[in-house]
Amino acid sequence: MTPKEKMAIAPQAMPEQDAKARARNMNEVALGYTAEMARCEASRCMQCPAKPCMQGCPVAINIPGFLAAAAEGDFAKALKIIRRTSLLPAVCGRVCPQEKQCQKFCTMGKLLKDVDKAVAIGRIERFVADLARENGTEETVECAPKTGKRVAIVGSGPASITCAADCAKAGCDVTMFEAFHKCGGVLVYGIPEFRLPKSIVRHEIDNLKKLGVKIETNYVVGRTRTVKDFLAEDGFDAVFVGTGAGLPKFMDIEGENLNGVFSANEYLTRANLMKAYEEDKADTPFWHGKRVAVLGGGNVAMDAARMALRLGAEKVYLIYRRSMDEMPARKEEVHHAKEEGVEFHILENAKRILGDDNGFVCAIECLRYELGEKDASGRRSPVAVPGSEFTLDVDTVVVAVGNASNPLIPSTTEGLEVNKRGNIVVDPKSNMTSIPGVFAGGDIVLGAATVILAMGEGRRAAQGILKYLGVHV
Amino acid sequence: MNKIIRKRRLSENVFEMSVEAPLVARSRRAGQFVIVMVDEEFGERIPLTIADADPEAGTITLIFQTVGATTMKLAKKNEGDFIAAVLGPLGKPTSIRGENGEKPGRVVCVGGGIGVAPMHPIAQALKAAGNEVTIIMGARNAGLFVMKDEMAAIAGDRLVLVTDDGSSGRKGLVTDPLKELCERGEVDEVIAIGPPVMMKFCALATKPFGVKTVASLNTIMIDGTGMCGGCRVSVGGKTKFVCVDGPEFDAHQVDWDLMLKRMGAFRPQEIAAKEHECNLLKAAGL
Numbered sequence: 001m002t003p004k005e006k007m008a009i010a011p012q013a014m015p016e017q018d019a020k021a022r023a024r025n026m027n028e029v030a031l032g033y034t035a036e037m038a039r040c041e042a043s044r045c046m047q048c049p050a051k052p053c054m055q056g057c058p059v060a061i062n063i064p065g066f067l068a069a070a071a072e073g074d075f076a077k078a079l080k081i082i083r084r085t086s087l088l089p090a091v092c093g094r095v096c097p098q099e100k101q102c103q104k105f106c107t108m109g110k111l112l113k114d115v116d117k118a119v120a121i122g123r124i125e126r127f128v129a130d131l132a133r134e135n136g137t138e139e140t141v142e143c144a145p146k147t148g149k150r151v152a153i154v155g156s157g158p159a160s161i162t163c164a165a166d167c168a169k170a171g172c173d174v175t176m177f178e179a180f181h182k183c184g185g186v187l188v189y190g191i192p193e194f195r196l197p198k199s200i201v202r203h204e205i206d207n208l209k210k211l212g213v214k215i216e217t218n219y220v221v222g223r224t225r226t227v228k229d230f231l232a233e234d235g236f237d238a239v240f241v242g243t244g245a246g247l248p249k250f251m252d253i254e255g256e257n258l259n260g261v262f263s264a265n266e267y268l269t270r271a272n273l274m275k276a277y278e279e280d281k282a283d284t285p286f287w288h289g290k291r292v293a294v295l296g297g298g299n300v301a302m303d304a305a306r307m308a309l310r311l312g313a314e315k316v317y318l319i320y321r322r323s324m325d326e327m328p329a330r331k332e333e334v335h336h337a338k339e340e341g342v343e344f345h346i347l348e349n350a351k352r353i354l355g356d357d358n359g360f361v362c363a364i365e366c367l368r369y370e371l372g373e374k375d376a377s378g379r380r381s382p383v384a385v386p387g388s389e390f391t392l393d394v395d396t397v398v399v400a401v402g403n404a405s406n407p408l409i410p411s412t413t414e415g416l417e418v419n420k421r422g423n424i425v426v427d428p429k430s431n432m433t434s435i436p437g438v439f440a441g442g443d444i445v446l447g448a449a450t451v452i453l454a455m456g457e458g459r460r461a462a463q464g465i466l467k468y469l470g471v472h473v
Numbered sequence: 474m475n476k477i478i479r480k481r482r483l484s485e486n487v488f489e490m491s492v493e494a495p496l497v498a499r500s501r502r503a504g505q506f507v508i509v510m511v512d513e514e515f516g517e518r519i520p521l522t523i524a525d526a527d528p529e530a531g532t533i534t535l536i537f538q539t540v541g542a543t544t545m546k547l548a549k550k551n552e553g554d555f556i557a558a559v560l561g562p563l564g565k566p567t568s569i570r571g572e573n574g575e576k577p578g579r580v581v582c583v584g585g586g587i588g589v590a591p592m593h594p595i596a597q598a599l600k601a602a603g604n605e606v607t608i609i610m611g612a613r614n615a616g617l618f619v620m621k622d623e624m625a626a627i628a629g630d631r632l633v634l635v636t637d638d639g640s641s642g643r644k645g646l647v648t649d650p651l652k653e654l655c656e657r658g659e660v661d662e663v664i665a666i667g668p669p670v671m672m673k674f675c676a677l678a679t680k681p682f683g684v685k686t687v688a689s690l691n692t693i694m695i696d697g698t699g700m701c702g703g704c705r706v707s708v709g710g711k712t713k714f715v716c717v718d719g720p721e722f723d724a725h726q727v728d729w730d731l732m733l734k735r736m737g738a739f740r741p742q743e744i745a746a747k748e749h750e751c752n753l754l755k756a757a758g759l
């Protein structure tokens with residue numbers, strides 16, 4: 001096919017559940033490509049020699065390579081190419097901000113002057129991963145002969161899953177410790193079912209078990225045992241800390257401790273992990289919010305707002321202090337939220353939350369904002385418009401303005417260096433911390449970031465661990 | 474999965490259970506708690522204080538009152554049964570006078586209702602650190618006291634019983650003897666554990682005397698690791714997470730009214746769930 005012919009192929013739209021119907025159910029919104037659609041979309045790739053898309057991929061997947069295989073209908077080969085650098089394609093295909101990564105640099109998107117018309121790399125990635133999982137045709141991985149080295153992995157999010165898999169494949173004896181009763185980190189407690197089915201995460205955890213990784217849930221490292229205990233008494237040769245960014249930030253405004261004000265973490269955990277929405281079965285109580293305000297503009301805020309609809313809210317306001325252009329959420333999620341009926345209040349911010357006599361939320365007072373001068377991050381910083389206060393009647397407020405790093409491990413591990421934000425400091429090549437034999441990666445190092453970056457860090461740390469232990473790969 | 478080794482009924486709706494949890498038994502210190510899940514798929518995560526532990530046997534002792542759906546489910550379990558999860562030990566250990574740099578002194582422990590159970594290891598540790606320990610135990614009536622003998626073994630004749638109806642010990646409120654001790658200038662420190670209202674009034678009672686008063690808070694929790702903020706309270710005007718910053722705080726600094734309101738956030742749902750559970754138990758002839 002000539003470039004011109006390729007340009008003439010229509011971008012394949014993602015089949016989706018109807019917006020009205022899906023806003024009231026927990027099933028996945030995006031239904032996935034058919035084989036025909038995946039082939040057709042993959043054939044739009046120009047195979048440019050410079051491979052600009054790869055620069056945008058944090059783990060440098062050979063994108064043109066896997067697209068060429070997919071265009072030929074060799075989906076198994078396509079998956080094999082992805083798997084060389086990415087462990088979780090079914091997850092990343094769904095949750096990566098592709099429009100800011102690979103697809104941002106895609107030549108096709110540039111030629112058609114619209115990033116939304118770039119080759120839908122993420123959707124094809126998802127398709128090939130789903131196909132193999134559903135048909136049970138994933139390649140079985142052989143572990144290297146046992147090395148006798150023991151590695152402890154703290155946490156079970158994407159950074160930890162990747163690090164555990166790589167160490168196990170290299171012949172280490174790996175044990176993963178997770179505080180919650182289920183593994184997956186944010187993938188199970190934060191990102192909702194309608195965006196990332198939990199059966200996919202479970203499948204990845206089962207794959208870890210097949211590699212021989214032992215899993216200890218309900219185990220808080222720092223309390224049940226400490227990192228130092230692992231090394232000094234429990235016979236581990238190295239420890240990887242992938243404890244994520246789980247410390248919710250609040251806004252420090254009046255009324256934030258009223259009943260009906262939740263951190264997004266609490267709101268989403270109740271629904272996702274504790275299944276509170278299955279009211280006849282779940283013991284965790286369920287908050288019946290009818291009018292919900294969500295504060296923030298990231299993926300977490302989108303998830304909370306869309307979850308509120310699914311939990312029966314009649315009105316959901318998303319209140320964000322900057323403009324649409326600055327919104328950090330994935331574009332597709334913003335689009336889906338709008339379609340489902342979330343009302344966007346842009347350039348507005350909560351000033352205080354008002355309560356009734358019994359301490360329950362009854363309204364939120366907001367201020368309007370304007371964009372001012374560019375700040376240090378290059379974004380135009382919002383400034384409040386004096387006297388622009390107005391109130392919205394709400395019975396629920398979900399605060400989704402970010403997560404800081406959980407201090408439990410640093411505070412119980414003497415000598416572990418953290419920066420002033422509380423993130424663990426690591427050597428950028430090996431991800432080793434200030435303590436020899438202790439490695440870290442993911443959100444606990446980067447601050448709240450992304451799944452793909454966490455995965456990349458887990459992989460780098462695994463290399464660091466193997467080198468430290470003298471295991472050759 | 475944690476096996477129930479022993480179960481005892483202490484009063485009509487208070488139960489004691491020893492549960493296998495070897496690592497928790499080994500590392501727990503006075504004042505810490507665990508999060509318990511009775512079943513995994515749809516269970517709730519509730520905090521329970523560790524009343525005692527046996528590191529050799531690898532067990533911890535939990536004492537709980539059947540107040541909601543989960544504690545009722547737990548009460549239905551028998552010796553040999555399993556509970557889905559025990560996570561811990563969580564929270565900061567109690568800062569024990571005599572071990573924390575302060576000289577041993579005269580410490581009054583006030584335990585209301587089931588709050589006596591978590592007080593037990595603290596009182597033990599205080600005694601061991603050389604303090605003179607007075608224990609004030611309060612209950613609605615004589616039949617509701619738990620661990621009376623254990624507490625008497627620690628406090629000897631410095632054990633004061635108080636009941637609402639006078640059926641045992643003094644008639645009145647725990648704050649009565651507490652105030653008297655403060656008036657006589659015989660108190661260096663107070664630790665209060667019990668219903669939030671009781672702790673609030675203990676704080677009010679000691680405040681005029683400037684006696685250091687610590688309360689152990691028992692808020693709603695989910696993860697217990699500082700991840701959700703559901704357990705937050707206001708202490709000295711600052712938001713604190715009970716599960717990681719506590720559970721013990723300066724009782725004079727706690728915003729009790731706010732905490733009392735937050736404890737009621739899910740009350741309608743909890744009442745409905747409890748009724749549902751009661752009906753199930755009745756239907757099952759229990």
Ligand SMILES: Cc1cc2nc3c(=O)[nH]c(=O)nc-3n(C[C@H](O)[C@H](O)[C@H](O)COP(=O)(O)OP(=O)(O)OC[C@H]3O[C@@H](n4cnc5c(N)ncnc54)[C@H](O)[C@@H]3O)c2cc1C
Nearest residue numbers: 155157158159179185186190221244299442443449450451
């Ligand atoms: C609601 C939400 C939506 C998101 N959406 C997206 C998205 O669309 N795309 C994207 O790329 N990223 C998204 N992110 C961010 C992404 O999920 C994270 O960057 C990523 O999960 C970080 O991975 P991690 O392995 O570092 O840690 P986490 O996934 O946070 O996992 C850490 C795990 O460690 C456990 N843990 C913590 N402390 C201890 C301890 N002391 N002992 C034992 N276990 C412990 C925790 O319970 C948790 O399970 C989202 C985040 C949230 C909250």
Ligand code: FES
Nearest residue numbers: 697699701702716
């Ligand atoms: S219980 Fe979630 S932060 Fe304390």
